[in-house]
Amino acid sequence: MEILKRILSFAKPYRTRLLTAVFFMAVVAACGGASMYLLKPLFDDGFNKANPQNAFETIKNIAFMLVGLYFIKGVSFYIKDYLLNNTGQRIIMDIRNIVYDHVQNLSLGYFSRNKTGQILSRITNDVVNMQNAVMSITGIVGESMNFFGFLIVVFLMNWKLASLAIIGILIVVYPIYSFGRRLRYISVDSQNKIGEITSIAHEGISNIRIVKAFAMEEYEHKKLAQANRSFFDTFMKAVRITAMSQPINEFIGIFAISILLMVGGYQISNGTLSTGEFVAFAAALMMLFNPIRNLNGVNIQIQQALSSAERVFQLLDSPQEVKDESQAVVMPSFEKEISYKNVNFEYIKERPVLKNINMTVKKGEIVAIVGPSGSGKSTLADLLPRFYDINSGVIEIDNIDIKIFKMSSIRNQIGIVTQETILFNDTIKGNIAYGRQDIPLTQVENAAKAANAHDFIIKSQHGYDTLIGERGVKLSGGERQRLSIARAILKNPPILVLDEATSALDTESEKLVQDALEKLMKSRTTIVIAHRLSTIIRADKIVVLDKGEIKAVGKHEELLTESPLYKKLYEMQFEAK
Numbered sequence: 001m002e003i004l005k006r007i008l009s010f011a012k013p014y015r016t017r018l019l020t021a022v023f024f025m026a027v028v029a030a031c032g033g034a035s036m037y038l039l040k041p042l043f044d045d046g047f048n049k050a051n052p053q054n055a056f057e058t059i060k061n062i063a064f065m066l067v068g069l070y071f072i073k074g075v076s077f078y079i080k081d082y083l084l085n086n087t088g089q090r091i092i093m094d095i096r097n098i099v100y101d102h103v104q105n106l107s108l109g110y111f112s113r114n115k116t117g118q119i120l121s122r123i124t125n126d127v128v129n130m131q132n133a134v135m136s137i138t139g140i141v142g143e144s145m146n147f148f149g150f151l152i153v154v155f156l157m158n159w160k161l162a163s164l165a166i167i168g169i170l171i172v173v174y175p176i177y178s179f180g181r182r183l184r185y186i187s188v189d190s191q192n193k194i195g196e197i198t199s200i201a202h203e204g205i206s207n208i209r210i211v212k213a214f215a216m217e218e219y220e221h222k223k224l225a226q227a228n229r230s231f232f233d234t235f236m237k238a239v240r241i242t243a244m245s246q247p248i249n250e251f252i253g254i255f256a257i258s259i260l261l262m263v264g265g266y267q268i269s270n271g272t273l274s275t276g277e278f279v280a281f282a283a284a285l286m287m288l289f290n291p292i293r294n295l296n297g298v299n300i301q302i303q304q305a306l307s308s309a310e311r312v313f314q315l316l317d318s319p320q321e322v323k324d325e326s327q328a329v330v331m332p333s334f335e336k337e338i339s340y341k342n343v344n345f346e347y348i349k350e351r352p353v354l355k356n357i358n359m360t361v362k363k364g365e366i367v368a369i370v371g372p373s374g375s376g377k378s379t380l381a382d383l384l385p386r387f388y389d390i391n392s393g394v395i396e397i398d399n400i401d402i403k404i405f406k407m408s409s410i411r412n413q414i415g416i417v418t419q420e421t422i423l424f425n426d427t428i429k430g431n432i433a434y435g436r437q438d439i440p441l442t443q444v445e446n447a448a449k450a451a452n453a454h455d456f457i458i459k460s461q462h463g464y465d466t467l468i469g470e471r472g473v474k475l476s477g478g479e480r481q482r483l484s485i486a487r488a489i490l491k492n493p494p495i496l497v498l499d500e501a502t503s504a505l506d507t508e509s510e511k512l513v514q515d516a517l518e519k520l521m522k523s524r525t526t527i528v529i530a531h532r533l534s535t536i537i538r539a540d541k542i543v544v545l546d547k548g549e550i551k552a553v554g555k556h557e558e559l560l561t562e563s564p565l566y567k568k569l570y571e572m573q574f575e576a577k
């Protein structure tokens with residue numbers, strides 16, 4: 001019920017539209033009911049052979065009225081259907097926008113806890129199912145109107161027969177209801193299985209290179225085939241129930257009608273009922289079955305939609321862990337220093353990743369962070385743009401706690417280049433300018449030149465307008481890296497974070513990238529992680545991190561003698577190069 005209310009709350013802005021639709025539903029129901037009243041005179045007077053002149057008059061009138069009624073009914077149906085779909089789609093559009101907006105604003109932690117495929121399935125499948133819910137709810141209103149319209153008609157026509165029929169209908173409704181309930185469980189199950197299939201396919205496709213490299217096509221195929229088969233089985237369970245429900249309902253219906261026939265026939269034979277009255281009654285009763293059947297279908301859709309809605313709302317309710325404080329201010333331009341003071345951080349409760357971190361980065365400095373893999377270097381850097389919030393301690397920029405600043409204003413002053421270069425399926429220009437469409441091409445070109453990217457760009461098929469394919473698959477690692485450096489150069493941030501920016505590259509492209517990075521670092525404040533020795537050696541300060549703790553801070557020469565860990569890391573890198 002809560003969920004239903006919440007879905008309906010999305011309909012609020014479209015109240016007038018919906019009420020208009022409901023009005024036209026009522027017109028449709030009324031026309032249907034009224035047409036039943038034409039049957040009695042048709043049979044009793046129209047087909048009366050005793051008075052042919054009068055009979056033709058009647059038939060003519062009835063024919064005209066039928067045409068008129070069905071014209072009104074048709075127009076009303078069109079208006080109602082148009083309005084309903086229009087509102088339904090608008091509501092879904094709103095929900096999808098809200099959901100995606102929410103997803104974009106969720107903190108990084110959410111994405112490491114939840115599978116991409118599942119999040120995608122929320123935005124696509126589940127939202128579409130919710131659309132059915134919205135349509136179904138309005139469907140219920142319409143069908144109920146039809147139902148009550150015909151119900152009133154049958155009672156007005158012959159309350160005795162009607163009461164008898166109602167008992168018959170109740171007998172039919174119960175099995176329909178119980179079929180519906182069983183279907184509900186199955187449909188929830190099959191929704192989950194579809195989600196599984198999406199998830200497996202998403203993983204298999206986005207990791208296709210690894211799949212091929214390990215010759216695991218067959219393995220991936222089996223994973224999907226299994227989920228596929230499992231969905232098939234569940235679906236067939238539903239089919240068995242649905243396929244059975246139709247004939248059973250019909251059979252019970254016919255059974256009830258046969259009883260009516262006998263009772264009605266008896267009344268006709270002793271003169272208490274005219275043929276026309278009986279035909280009209282029977283027809284109205286038949287019409288009564290339609291809304292019942294449709295309501296059953298609606299019921300199934302609603303059950304499906306409710307479980308989807310639940311998942312969508314779950315996503316909508318997942319809190320934004322890192323967010324701006326209500327009084328957040330725009331960060332002034334960076335002037336003096338960044339400092340971490342007694343910073344502690346854990347991704348998972350009771351499992352500290354960073355312990356009591358103290359470090360200062362002065363404006364214009366290059367500070368290198370070195371340490372074994374998993375020691376927390378990337379985490380340390382991720383805390384500065386507030387990708388995650390620290391558990392205790394404070395991070396300050398120019399002696400002000402960064403929590404006071406609007407996140408976007410901090411991030412605007414930080415450029416990040418990481419090992420995984422993240423590109424969009426857009427043109428080269430679009431990727432360098434990311435999101436800033438009004439930037440002139442010359443500026444983009446200058447950034448690309450500084451990033452040693454201009455040469456390969458103009459050699460590619462359409463120059464700056466070349467589409468680079470999803471996640472940049474049409475480029476080499478070094479080219480991708482230089483594009484993200486160009487992006488950082490164009491952004492021109494005072495603070496720079498380089499997280500293993502060259503470690504995935506071969507020596508040849510590393511040189512080009514390294515050269516580009518040098519230009520990028522000029523007159524900026526840089527935090528550089530596990531980089532080329534040359535950069536580390538000339539860093540103003542080197543921070544040696546191990547298991548989340550700072551083990552030593554100093555310059556290269558000092559550390560070589562003072563820090564055995566640094567010496568070891570240095571020797572390992574030295575050997576590798």
Ligand SMILES: Nc1ncnc2c1ncn2[C@@H]1O[C@H](COP(=O)(O)OP(=O)(O)O)[C@@H](O)[C@H]1O
Nearest residue numbers: 112347348353372373374375376377378379380
């Ligand atoms: N999103 C995450 N959720 C939970 N644990 C994480 C997450 N990211 C990293 N970790 C853990 O935190 C520790 C530090 O990781 P990281 O900062 O990436 O190390 P480094 O960059 O030095 O290799 C590792 O033990 C890693 O498993």
Ligand SMILES: [Mg+2]
Nearest residue numbers: 377378379499
């Ligand atoms: Mg790392």
